[in-house]
Amino acid sequence: MTTVPHLRTEIPGPRSRALHAQRLAAVASGFGITLPVFVASAGTSTLEDVDGNTFIDLASGIAVTSVGAANPVVREHVAAQLDLFTHTCFMVTEYEGFVRVAEWLNAHTPGDFEKRTALFSTGAEAVENAVKIARAHTGRPGVLVIDEGYHGRSLLTLAMTAKEHPYKTSFGPFPHDVVRGPNANPLRGGAAEAALAELEQLVVTHGADHFAALVVEPIQGEGGFVVPAPGFLVGLRELADRYGIVLVIDEIQSGLGRTGRLFASEYEGIAGDLTLTAKALGGGLPLSAVTGRAEIMDAAHAGGLGGTYAGNPLACAAALAVFEILEDPALLPRVQRIERAIRDHLEPLLDEIGAVAEVRGRGAMMAVEFADPVTLAPRADLAQQISAACHAAGVLTLTCGTYGNVIRLLPPLVIEEAVLETGLRILATSIRSIAAEEAAA
């Protein structure tokens, strides 16, 4: 492999700039863009653009290409399916891949109980269907969600997503019966007991039989990779049990090996009544799932769930390849080494640079938050500048967080150690040099 990153032009290069101009004339402007380069091909943990520049990928297409964007096992499985058929619609005639994916998820999602799975295409669809199923099971309307949470961009999931701009601005009104309760965000003083007490108060105020579902991410994704204070998730499990609420664990970003365990909820030893997966599930093809207690899942009547593309055969073939890769006993230890490497590079900055407020996360779902050292006022400007410096140096990073002041790292789980080291060195250097420029100004 040539040394990466490998930059042959300024970023973006001339071909990407020309294509971007065409994009502006053809594509709705509602789509944002992190780095306006056009990808021509991908390696295990690299992306090559149309100008011949090669980037280190610390984004995985927002936690989708966990096994790499060009994994040969995924390609083989999908190519074999492509030779047979591309689609039948599972509601019209059946195919085996759908059943095999459901069986694997039933066997591997947390919870030692009988399960069923329903497949869809996008994460938002899985969230919406979990709410439908919980309502059908409980006969109740309400949905309880957590501050700083993100669950998608469809209208119901936008009602559940916390961040106003850019996700919700001008798109309301949103479905009602969605209530948001406090988060237990340790950096910002959120203690588990206080948040849980407030959430219980919300449940009681709305009526003990109001809420069908409590939906939570075990580590918040878009909200800033917030690992909740210890005891929060266990407390939510108990709260849901006390009031007969269906606990829906949204593992769409954190699941399937991303955090160094198959599911992030395993760290707290809890199981959702329903567990949601998407993103990494399809190895880059659109696939999502609701998996959970058989008696809850089967509360939805025949014909009540589905969708033309739900559980597309090519996406199911890709998922079966992803499962094969996840079952390699070397993979999860490798993800834990990714966390170690990230901490080794970034934690020293906590003492060195006042605006580095926290390094957090688990496995290959890690983030660094920038804030004023005294007031903790978010420093989105720093996160943006540092991310831009990484892009210019050939490392693809993403920002996130309710205030946009967090850089998140989502490398493919299969990233080569040397490539990760290089990417992290470039990130740490960018943080140091931008902090030094600010100190000198």
Ligand SMILES: Cc1ncc(COP(=O)(O)O)c(C=O)c1O
């Ligand atoms: C935790 C979580 N839930 C739901 C979604 C929505 O998934 P999709 O964009 O596939 O609809 C996302 C996407 O980022 C997510 O991170």
